[in-house]
Amino acid sequence: MFENPSRSVYARDVLHGWNGTILFMAPCLLTSLNKSGPPHPPMEARKATRLTTAHLPRPRLPPSRRRQAKPAMPNDDDKSAARPVDDDDEPDECPPPADGTVDWATSFHGVAAKPVTEDQFRALMQPVDIKDIEVKPDGVIYLPEIKYRRRLNEAFGPMGWGLIPKGKPVVGDAMVTREYALIVDGRFVSQAQGENPYFSADQLPNAVEGCKSNALMRCCKDLGIASELWDPHFVRWFKKSQMEEAWVEHAVTKKKRTLWFRKGLVEVAYPYKLVN
Numbered sequence: 001m002f003e004n005p006s007r008s009v010y011a012r013d014v015l016h017g018w019n020g021t022i023l024f025m026a027p028c029l030l031t032s033l034n035k036s037g038p039p040h041p042p043m044e045a046r047k048a049t050r051l052t053t054a055h056l057p058r059p060r061l062p063p064s065r066r067r068q069a070k071p072a073m074p075n076d077d078d079k080s081a082a083r084p085v086d087d088d089d090e091p092d093e094c095p096p097p098a099d100g101t102v103d104w105a106t107s108f109h110g111v112a113a114k115p116v117t118e119d120q121f122r123a124l125m126q127p128v129d130i131k132d133i134e135v136k137p138d139g140v141i142y143l144p145e146i147k148y149r150r151r152l153n154e155a156f157g158p159m160g161w162g163l164i165p166k167g168k169p170v171v172g173d174a175m176v177t178r179e180y181a182l183i184v185d186g187r188f189v190s191q192a193q194g195e196n197p198y199f200s201a202d203q204l205p206n207a208v209e210g211c212k213s214n215a216l217m218r219c220c221k222d223l224g225i226a227s228e229l230w231d232p233h234f235v236r237w238f239k240k241s242q243m244e245e246a247w248v249e250h251a252v253t254k255k256k257r258t259l260w261f262r263k264g265l266v267e268v269a270y271p272y273k274l275v276n
Contacts, residue, residue, distance in 0.1 A: 102186075105166055110187025116155070123155035128226045135243055139260040141235065143226045145213035151225050156184055163216055166191055169208050174198065176207040182219035192218035248272040 102109045116124065133141050152161050166179040174197055181191040194215030198207035221230065228234040244266065245258045251271045259272065268274050 105164070108188045111189070113187055120155045124151065124223050124225055128228050130238075130242065133229070133238065133242075135260050135262050137259045139239065139243070139245075141229060141238055141243075143217070143229060145217055148217055148220045148225055152184075152220070152223075155223075160185055163212060163219075169211065171204065176204065176211055178208065178211040178215070180212060180215035180219065182216070182222075184223075190219040190222040191215075194218070247275045249275045 115121075128143060128147075132143060132147055134144060135141055161182065161184045164181045164183055166181050169176055169178045175195055176198055177193055177195045179191060179193050182189040192215045194211035194213070196207040196210030196214060198204055221227065242263055243260055244263045245260050246266050246268065247256060248259050248268055249256045249272065251273055256275060259268070261267070266274075
């Protein structure tokens with residue numbers, strides 16, 4: 001940019017005419033000057049401009065717009081190049097610490113490490129005794145949790161197995177749940193969520209204990225204990241040959257419904273009564 005006696009003209013406004021003159025174009029004005037006029041600032045002025053701006057710092061982009069350096073890709077021929085480790089990667093097996101302790105709240109140590117012995121297998125897989133099966137009023141069959149404990153004691157012995165809580169009890173409006181893990185001979189076997197209903201605050205201790213028993217029965221499925229109770233063919237046979245339903249009436253609301261019982265053991269308790 002340089003000064004003209006009449007006005008200021010930018011370099012982009014300078015055009016050279018065919019006859020050697022310099023044309024200065026403006027929106028509403030066209031002026032012709034003799035070629036003897038200086039088309040550019042003196043060389044000394046341009047050098048001074050470069051010298052005065054050289055010391056100014058270069059503008060820096062914000063971190064979000066800076067070019068990030070790409071990580072170097074490992075060469076196929078370089079055997080020492082290691083695979084990048086992901087935070088979600090976990091070792092296939094978590095050995096116990098040197099002192100032999102295991103945090104069973106988070107560990108699955110020993111899972112599927114070795115099978116049970118032949119004697120333990122026979123103790124676990126023996127058929128369930130029909131007379132030990134109980135029936136709920138809604139028709140669901142089950143084995144009392146003490147039967148599972150006795151089967152575990154028979155197979156592994158007392159102190160050879162245990163239930164470890166995997167979390168704290170979760171208390172809902174009418175249900176308590178808690179997760180447990182079954183540990184046998186220092187090895188993880190299975191884990192399950194136990195649940196138990198409750199109706200008032202004074203029933204919470206029994207409800208939490210009921211969660212443990214319910215989780216034990218579910219964990220024992222992985223050991224094959226009383227597996228018949230989850231076999232649809234066995235359930236249909238038992239319901240047809242070992243159960244019967246009775247028509248009852250609620251003593252207060254007078255509503256009628258059917259309840260299931262073991263065959264020959266129909267015992268209706270209050271607030272229900274049999275309807276002929």
